[in-house]
Ligand SMILES: Cc1cc2nc3c(=O)[nH]c(=O)nc-3n(C[C@H](O)[C@H](O)[C@H](O)COP(=O)(O)O)c2cc1C
């Protein structure tokens with residue numbers, strides 16, 4: 357996959373002129389619905405002998421249009437790019453999104469951006485697709501403005517699961533409710549959060565359960581406080597693990613952390629990158645009256661997590677990793 361990123365001027369210089377078979381959107385999570393749309397796009401791109409292209413925006417338009425909202429991304433940009441490449445997308449275009457682009461009328465977006473930059477042979481988007489200032493542009497706008505180019509504008513009806521549309525907001529809601537299995541099923545892969553191991557208060561090893569501490573990335577969707585059955589990749593090895601998310605109320609107020617214990621592992625991992633894959637919520641966060649009570653609970657949490665991971669069944673298309 358080739359990635360082109362930047363503002364309009366940069367893309368005008370760098371992106372080969374097309375024509376392309378394209379889609380447009382944020383594709384946060386690259387969930388089952390996105391994957392269905394992409395597979396349709398790839399089929400059509402092949403029959404038109406055009407490269408498949410996804411036009412996406414960075415940052416996510418909501419960060420520009422509603423900067424005060426508590427909107428959180430399901431997936432990091434880096435991981436999104438990897439997954440899109442693995443699925444077979446040929447060209448990813450990440451257009452810098454700013455207030456000027458947000459204010460562009462739908463018609464102008466077609467005539468100044470879509471037509472000259474991509475010469476689209478085909479645009480495939482969900483039937484509810486809206487674009488341009490005030491979200492006033494529709495599929496009809498696309499068809500009308502691009503009719504002279506002979507562009508095929510194709511609406512796709514939403515991909516359903518259990519009678520409901522699969523959507524990024526449905527996945528966010530499932531995660532917020534601790535329904536990790538449901539989120540993973542819609543994503544077709546485990547929810548993941550990664551980052552470097554940072555130093556904590558060095559208390560974990562005294563408790564007998566050292567933990568890899570991860571600072572939650574800004575604007576990222578994080579499951580609610582509690583304990584989770586997870587798998588953790590560190591230095592290329594995947595470990596079954598137990599992860600605590602919270603503010604450690606037993607020890608006073610702390611800023612939220614994501615802490616993972618790898619049973620049976622020993623070694624120094626400060627500064628090393630690690631990826632935590634979430635499978636199941638074991639329990640909620642609690643404050644314990646003393647350290648012994650917390651230790652007993654952590655031992656039982658680790659047991660529950662390992663048992664869950666051992667019994668995990670291959671469900672639908674959720675890869676157990
Ligand atoms: C599986 C697991 C469950 C935990 N559950 C709780 C909890 O419910 N309440 C709490 O205050 N701390 C909980 N902890 C966090 C410990 O308080 C934390 O690991 C310890 O304070 C070490 O902190 P440090 O990494 O800064 O040294 C849990 C830790 C683990 C590994």
Ligand SMILES: Nc1ncnc2c1ncn2[C@@H]1O[C@H](COP(=O)(O)OP(=O)(O)O)[C@@H](O)[C@H]1O
Nearest residue numbers: 555556557558560561566567618621622624625
């Ligand atoms: N089994 C293990 N699981 C997690 N971390 C471990 C393990 N064994 C050793 N470590 C190391 O111990 C560190 C955590 O120890 P801990 O006392 O909890 O310190 P901190 O408060 O800095 O997290 C980790 O960052 C890692 O380098």
